Amino acid sequence: MPQVTFDADRCKGCSLCVSVCPRKIIVLSEDTFNARGFHPAKITDPSVCIACAFCATMCPDAVIKVEK
Ligand code: SF4
Numbered sequence: 001m002p003q004v005t006f007d008a009d010r011c012k013g014c015s016l017c018v019s020v021c022p023r024k025i026i027v028l029s030e031d032t033f034n035a036r037g038f039h040p041a042k043i044t045d046p047s048v049c050i051a052c053a054f055c056a057t058m059c060p061d062a063v064i065k066v067e068k
């Protein structure tokens with residue numbers, strides 16, 4: 001199963017990764033804040049991730065790492 005990890009404290013909650021994920025499995029954590037005061041992005045269901053890395057490529061702050 002692909003591993004998608006987020007350096008959550010660097011996330012600015014811009015939702016670009018949410019919008020490009022073809023499986024629609026990235027959401028912003030509405031119930032938590034990171035060190036910068038934003039709702040950080042997270043993955044909901046890694047089992048359906050196809051490791052396309054669109055999320056990591058799109059993130060302007062290099063928050064996301066995708067490993068097959
Ligand atoms: S690697 Fe692709 S399918 Fe997996 S979370 Fe990122 S955008 Fe979605």
Ligand code: SF4
Nearest residue numbers: 011012014015017059
């Ligand atoms: S694209 Fe990067 S900075 Fe924007 S919400 Fe996703 S992980 Fe956070």
